[in-house]
Amino acid sequence: MSEVKTKALVRATDLAKTFDVSAPWLNRVLEGQPKMLLRAVDGVSFEIEKGKTLALVGESGCGKSTVARLLVGLYEPTRGGFEFDGEDAHAAFKTPEGRKLRRRIQMIFQDPYASLNPRWTVEDIIAEPLREHEILSDEAAVKERVGELLKSVGLSPLDMVKFPHQFSGGQRQRISIARALATHPEFLVCDEPTSALDVSVQAQVLNIMKDLQRQQGLTYLFISHNLAVVRHVSDQVGVMYLGRLVELADKHTLFDTPRHPYTRMLLDAIPKMHDTGKARTPVSGEVPNPLNPPSGCAFHPRCPHANARCSSERPQIQAIAGVKVACHAVEEGRI
Amino acid sequence: MSLLQVKNLVVEFPGRRGTLRALDDVSFEIAPGEILGVVGESGAGKSLTGASIIGLLEPPGRVASGQILLEGERIDGLPYEQMRKIRGRKIGAIFQDPLTSLNPLYSVGRQLIETITTHLPVTPAEARQRAIQLLKDTGIPAAEQRIDHYPHQFSGGMRQRVVIALALAAEPKLIVADEPTTALDVSIQAQIITLLKTICKERGAAVMLITHDMGVIAETCDRVAVMYAGRVAEIGPVHEVINHPAHPYTAGLMACIPDMTQDRENLHQIDGAMPRLNAIPQGCAFNPRCERVFDKCGQARPDLMHAGATQAACWLHDNKVAA
Numbered sequence: 323m324s325e326v327k328t329k330a331l332v333r334a335t336d337l338a339k340t341f342d343v344s345a346p347w348l349n350r351v352l353e354g355q356p357k358m359l360l361r362a363v364d365g366v367s368f369e370i371e372k373g374k375t376l377a378l379v380g381e382s383g384c385g386k387s388t389v390a391r392l393l394v395g396l397y398e399p400t401r402g403g404f405e406f407d408g409e410d411a412h413a414a415f416k417t418p419e420g421r422k423l424r425r426r427i428q429m430i431f432q433d434p435y436a437s438l439n440p441r442w443t444v445e446d447i448i449a450e451p452l453r454e455h456e457i458l459s460d461e462a463a464v465k466e467r468v469g470e471l472l473k474s475v476g477l478s479p480l481d482m483v484k485f486p487h488q489f490s491g492g493q494r495q496r497i498s499i500a501r502a503l504a505t506h507p508e509f510l511v512c513d514e515p516t517s518a519l520d521v522s523v524q525a526q527v528l529n530i531m532k533d534l535q536r537q538q539g540l541t542y543l544f545i546s547h548n549l550a551v552v553r554h555v556s557d558q559v560g561v562m563y564l565g566r567l568v569e570l571a572d573k574h575t576l577f578d579t580p581r582h583p584y585t586r587m588l589l590d591a592i593p594k595m596h597d598t599g600k601a602r603t604p605v606s607g608e609v610p611n612p613l614n615p616p617s618g619c620a621f622h623p624r625c626p627h628a629n630a631r632c633s634s635e636r637p638q639i640q641a642i643a644g645v646k647v648a649c650h651a652v653e654e655g656r657i
Numbered sequence: 658m659s660l661l662q663v664k665n666l667v668v669e670f671p672g673r674r675g676t677l678r679a680l681d682d683v684s685f686e687i688a689p690g691e692i693l694g695v696v697g698e699s700g701a702g703k704s705l706t707g708a709s710i711i712g713l714l715e716p717p718g719r720v721a722s723g724q725i726l727l728e729g730e731r732i733d734g735l736p737y738e739q740m741r742k743i744r745g746r747k748i749g750a751i752f753q754d755p756l757t758s759l760n761p762l763y764s765v766g767r768q769l770i771e772t773i774t775t776h777l778p779v780t781p782a783e784a785r786q787r788a789i790q791l792l793k794d795t796g797i798p799a800a801e802q803r804i805d806h807y808p809h810q811f812s813g814g815m816r817q818r819v820v821i822a823l824a825l826a827a828e829p830k831l832i833v834a835d836e837p838t839t840a841l842d843v844s845i846q847a848q849i850i851t852l853l854k855t856i857c858k859e860r861g862a863a864v865m866l867i868t869h870d871m872g873v874i875a876e877t878c879d880r881v882a883v884m885y886a887g888r889v890a891e892i893g894p895v896h897e898v899i900n901h902p903a904h905p906y907t908a909g910l911m912a913c914i915p916d917m918t919q920d921r922e923n924l925h926q927i928d929g930a931m932p933r934l935n936a937i938p939q940g941c942a943f944n945p946r947c948e949r950v951f952d953k954c955g956q957a958r959p960d961l962m963h964a965g966a967t968q969a970a971c972w973l974h975d976n977k978v979a980a
Contacts, residue, residue: 381842490930491699520698520869520931525913525924532923547843554915554924577917591847592917593872595899608812608845 330369331541332376332393332509336402339363339388343613360613362388364565365402367639370558372508375535375542377556377573379549379588381609385565386545390513393543394429395420406509425455428502432514434494438486444497445482448472451504471500475530492523496530503534509541516551528555549592553577561585564612564620571645581647583625583657619650627651658729659686660830660863661710666723666733668705668714670934677934679705679718681887684961687831692857692864694878694895696871698910700931701884703867707833709733710865711750712740727831746776749824749862751853753836755816758823759808765792765819766804769826776827791822796852814845821853825860832857835867850877871914875899883907886932886942893967903964904971906943941972949973 341360344350350357363385370376378386391397393404395415404411406423414423428451431437438447448468451457458464469479475496486494495515502510515531516524532555534540546552552559553573560570561584569582580586607624610616619637622628631650639648651657668680680702687693695703708714710725712735725733732743744750752758760768769788774781785804792800795818808816817837824832837853838846854877857864866878874881875895882892883904891904902908912925929946932938938945944954953972964974 381844492930521871521913522698522910522927523930525915525926526928528915529923529926549843550915550917553917554921587844591843593847593850593870593876594917595872595875595911595914606848608814609842 329371331372331407332370332543333405334369334389334393334402335367335405337363337366337389337392337399337404338401339385339392339397340400358613361565361615362612363392366560366562366565366567367402368558368560368567368570370509370541370543372541373535373539374557375544375555376558376560377544377546377552378560378562379546379552380562381547383564383609383612384562386562387513388565389562390429390511390543390545393509394427394511395424396429421455425451425457425505426507427509427511428505428507429511429513430495430498430502430515433518434491434498435486435518437498438494440486442485443482444468444472444484444486444489447486447497448482448501448504451501455505457505467504468500471504472497474503474534475500476526490523491519492526495519495523495527499527499530499534503538506538507540509543511543511545513545514547515544517546517548524551531555549577549588561588564610564615566620566648567639567646568621568649569645569647570639571647575645581642581645581652581657582621582649583627583651584621587624619648625651627657660689660691660728661687661865662724662726662729663706663710664724664726666706666709666725667721668702668709668718669721670718672717675935678721678937679887679934680709682723682960683884683887683889684723685882685889685892687863687865689830690858690861690863691880692854692866692878694874694881695865695867695884696869696874696881696910697884698869698931700886700934702887703869703884704835705887706884707750707835707865707867710831711744711748711833713744713750742776745772745829746827747829747831749827749829749832751817751820751824751832751834751837753839755813755820755840756808758820759816761808764805764807765811769804769819769823772823772826788822788826791826792819794856795819795822795825796848797822813841814848817841817845817849818852821849821856825856825862828860828862830862832862832864833867834864836869837866838873839868839870846873853877871899871911883910886937887934888942888970889961890943890971891964891967891969892961893969897966901965901967903967903969903974904943905947905949905973907969909946909948941970 339362341362343360344357345355380386392399414420445468448471449464452464468482472479477496516527544555556573559573559576560567563584569585580589616623618633618635622632637648637650639646664684666680666683670677697703720733724731766788770784773784773787789800789804797803797818838849878895881895881898883890885906891907909927927946940955940957941959944950959970959972961968961970962974
């Protein structure tokens with residue numbers, strides 16, 4: 323992790339989002355139920371340098387998609403903030419100049435079937451951000467730009483008259499990428515962009531994303547639960563568990579010498595392709611209910627190295643031997 | 658003798674614009690106690706193969722020709738009532754989404770007991786004991802209490818354990834597991850796969866494991882069948898297929914998967930996509946995407962032929978061509 327503060331394009335500081343999932347007011351009053359707060363993201367900090375990729379991994383419900391939505395401004399953070407290119411993004415989103423900022427941050431969603439309007443042609447879909455942000459006004463120029471964008475993701479400009487249902491899943495995801503690129507963004511937030519795709523198509527989409535990053539110097543936040551994909555695309559990896567980052571490290575460091583017990587567990591859980599028939603050691607337990615997270619370190623009920631301190635005191639993320647990790651056992655040198 | 662034999666199975670969907678052939682001449686066998694993996698991308702026909710075996714093809718889909726034999730007896734085309742007795746008793750099924758394969762209105766115990774008493778000559782009290790034992794065997798803590806809980810009170814991983822218990826309730830010889838771990842997180846997936854593997858080994862049940870995840874196949878199966886566009890492209894021992902793939906499609910599929918041990922700037926990619934059923938190419942269905950295509954591939958359709966330790970449907974392994 324670079325400590326040179328000026329270089330980071332994206333900097334999230336103590337980002338948190340709490341959802342109120344309480345029962346309706348009348349029920350609360352009559353049945354005496356307390357307010358229920360779901361801490362989807364609870365104090366996440368990271369930086370991404372220009373042209374680099376940070377991947378966030380974790381199991382369902384760990385808050386990785388909430389982080390993505392916070393970064394593009396779909397959610398307002400409950401606490402903390404996010405700086406883009408040195409300015410407070412969430413303050414800027416509210417001002418009239420916020421549109422300029424939104425233009426520079428775009429998002430690719432998981433499901434290419436749900437994220438494209440089935441009643442619009444590909445041209446309408448890709449031209450929408452161009453028109454919305456008033457980047458191009460001349461219709462001929464819009465058409466030309468849509469054609470260019472389609473070409474950049476490996477589709478033909480002739481495809482612009484078609485509708486989304488005429489494309490396969492992989493092609494649709496390319497259309498989503500083309501739409502995201504329409505405004506010349508610098509930062510792309512990709513929320514599980516290949517999870518809905520088959521492996522051969524996933525490879526095509528990942529290759530396009532990497533090529534585009536090289537050509538246009540894009541910065542990615544890449545969210546995935548697939549560690550092999552993450553290892554392929556990212557420069558840095560953050561591992562999330564129940565709304566918090568438990569480990570943040572350089573890709574090679576994380577995969578070669580995982581520090582946090584949860585990271586080790588995740589890496590162990592990946593089926594190994596080439597030693598067939600070898601049984602892995604499954605980890606016991608499941609992700610706890612985020613409405614009622616365990617005390618202390620949220621991972622302690624499943625952790626083989628947990629002790630009394632882990633169940634009472636929440637570990638803070640801190641730099642230990644070059645990586646950032648939130649674990650008492652690592653801090654004390656027990657593992 | 659093989660437990661299950663599928664011979665030249667053809668499944669068709671008649672439609673207004675002609676008949677679509679979704680499975681075309683699929684043949685394979687499963688030995689007792691064996692775990693056969695069936696892998697392929699969406700639309701390859703792997704789930705249809707499973708559905709044909711358990712007799713749950715969605716109409717208008719039908720077995721147009723070919724045979725499915727369980728312990729030497731034909732089970733395709735059996736009347737509904739007869740098939741119902743086989744399904745559950747001799748063939749158990751596990752589906753992808755554990756929430757939709759359980760009835761939300763009945764407690765899991767009631768569903769288990771119903772399955773057991775339908776297929777086995779036991780009293781309800783014995784069936785309950787058996788159900789508790791099954792839940793214990795599948796690793797559900799406090800099974801005595803949990804048996805009276807409803808599906809929504811279980812987590813995803815626990816629900817899939819209940820579904821496995823349900824599939825094993827009448828001690829079937831064969832389990833057809835269609836993407837049993839796809840809806841689950843990696844750590845839970847590891848638990849379920851390990852459970853499925855050990856529990857079937859203990860009971861000597863054979864498993865047909867349908868998945869798109871090569872990693873799961875590598876770790877679990879004895880043999881694997883790779884499907885492409887409704888046909889078996891390659892079948893053989895899992896170690897051989899993964900380490901020495903004979904069919905270019907298998908090789909491409911393996912190379913697409915990001916590697917955990919080495920860095921590559923770009924992934925290998927197979928250009929194009931699986932053909933639609935109404936536009937299956939002439940000859941070998943893979944030929945427009947194949948890197949090693951030659952003139953014969955576009956003319957004649959290859960059948961499975963010996964290719965080293967595996968069998969592949971690819972003209973590259975035809976001795977007459979090679980000679």
